[in-house]
Amino acid sequence: MKRQGKLKDEWIVGGHRFSSRLLMGTGKFQDAETMVEAVLASGTQIVTVALRRVGRIPQEDDMLGPLRRLEGITLMPNTSGARNASEAIRAARLGRELSGSPFVKVEIHPNPHHLMPDPIETFEAARILAAEGFVVMPYMPADPVLAKRLEDVGCASLMPLGSAIGSGRGLATTEMLRLILRDARIPVIVDAGLRSPSEAAAALEMGCAAVLVNSAVAASGDPIAMAAAFAQAVEAGRNANLAGLMPRGGGTALATSPLTAFLSVEGQ
């Protein structure tokens, strides 16, 4: 039997090829060293970063200095803190200037209580930034209608939430994700809400191109070990998707072993 080759299992976003299907956030880590070690253990090729005004006194906690020295890591600045499209567009342009990367995670969540993405402002920012040549990866509600609209205006991927940011509530949007996956012609990445590697595996099994995690790793007992566990999970989930799951049963059992009496003769 011919086995699925894994060497060429790449995915493409905005014309850029990646083999790792795990994207990592860099927030919430206790120190830069742990963050960098977790990034390395995850095997990720895309990491998100945020943008802030600097304080009057230069801080020495430059967490991103070590990241820039890593080979093969693409920085994806986010627009967190933006409350509307115009602030997000401004943040995206500053992020591009600082990172030298065309990737942007459009992230507009005006309500600090639930941090749900604003679909209207997100759409408007995505439309303008895509036209400016950014590789736009919008953090979005798990809404198949919005997904299609974002795809139509030139987004490079869709990043629907699994559940609220940092909540660890897992894949609460599974049914909507299936609808998005059914019609999407660009990569679908579950971003936000994941807690355990098994949830990442489930997203990949379902057909998602990748997942993005941050708190699940940074707030875990051992961020470096958890990053490695997520790397294994996305690989397992992807391989399962390629292999194809068995058909679901109709509520009755189907034996895996011969049902003839134990002492009967084989083949009779």
Place this chain on the structure above:
Amino acid sequence: MKLTVNGEAYEAKRAESVTALLEEMGFGGRAVVVVLNDEVIPASTRSTCVLREGDCVDLFRLVGGG
């Protein structure tokens, strides 16, 4: 020279260029992006970009985020 830096009044001793201001403030060589009166100043033009009385300067940098 009186400037507004990151929303606060700032008296600059050296303001002959954006580069000089950054050095005075201790940001020389650090990865910051400069926004002067709402316009991004590319790193390549910092040393020739002259500041004027009352200019608003905002400095941003990348930090950890998800």
